Amino acid sequence: MNSASKLPVVVLISGNGSNLQAIIEATEENLPIEIRAVIGNLPDIIGLQRAKLAGIETAILSHKTFPDRESYDHALMKLIDSYAPDLLVLAGFMRILTPGFVRHYAGRVLNIHPSLLPKYTGLNTHQRVLDAQDRLHGASIHFVTEDLDGGPVVVQAQVRVETDDNAESLAARVLQKEHLIYPLAIRWFAEKRLSMDEKGKVVMDGKRLEKPVVFAPQDSIG
Incomplete structure (x- = not known):
């Protein structure tokens, strides 16, 4: 597939970039996207390497050199737009985006979150699942809206919570699922099977998705 027929993508990261690596490897196989740039908000992070x-x-735009979120996001938009992406992929980008940024890319931003949304928005999801004694945990891919971790969910992958789990062991199993469902959701978008309509609803294969695609713990993904 030539680059002209591939979906242009920019990826935003803040850290290790293991989901970025999964996307890169999928692209090297047959994921029909062109990653035009990876932008980090911190220097010397593994994801940029x-x-x-x-x-x-790669590019680095440090939020520490800007006086507020609005000015940073304005500069970030200018940098992103220089690569003319059709999709933004947040892969561990640890910034709360301003409403103006989200509106600018409405329907063109995907994020991954380590919980079965709408449960456990925010941080420390694995420990919170253990504290609540939940039996299922997992990861979600969602479109980004102005609501933090509150955009419409596209796909989820579940994992069982084992009796001997701690936050680290649970996080490791969830991460394995993340590496599978993120390239899958990106593929759906690239193949024009997936979109978000003007009312903020997920559309899959021409029909509104009333609930996310869910992979149970025993299901194969992809």
């Missing part, structure tokens, strides 16, 4: 090793252009 992953991108460089894959021959992908």
Whole structure:
């Protein structure tokens, strides 16, 4: 597939970039996207090294040099738009985005969250699941809206919570699922099977998705 027929994508990261790596590997196989740039808000993060090793252009725009979120997001939008992406992928981008930023890219931003949304928005999801004694946990891919972790969910993958789990062991199993469902959701978007309509609803294969696609713990993904 030539680059002209691939979906142009920009990825935003703040850390290790393991989901970025999963997306890069899927792209090297047959995921029909072109990652035009990986942008980090912190220097010296592993995710940027992953991108460089894959021959992908990288950029750093530190939020620490801006007086407020609005000015940072304005500069970030200008940088992103220089790559003309059709999709933004947040892969561990630890910034709360301003409403103006979200509106600018409405329907073109996907995020991953380590819980079965709408449960456990925010941080420390794995420990919160253990504290609540839930039997199922997992990961969600959702479109980004102005509501933090509150955009419409596209796909989820569940994992069982074992009696001997701690936050680290649970996080590791959830991460394995993340690496599968994120490239899958991106593929659906690239193939024009997935979109978000003007009312903020997920559309899949021409029909509104009343509830997310859910992969149970025993299901194969992909």
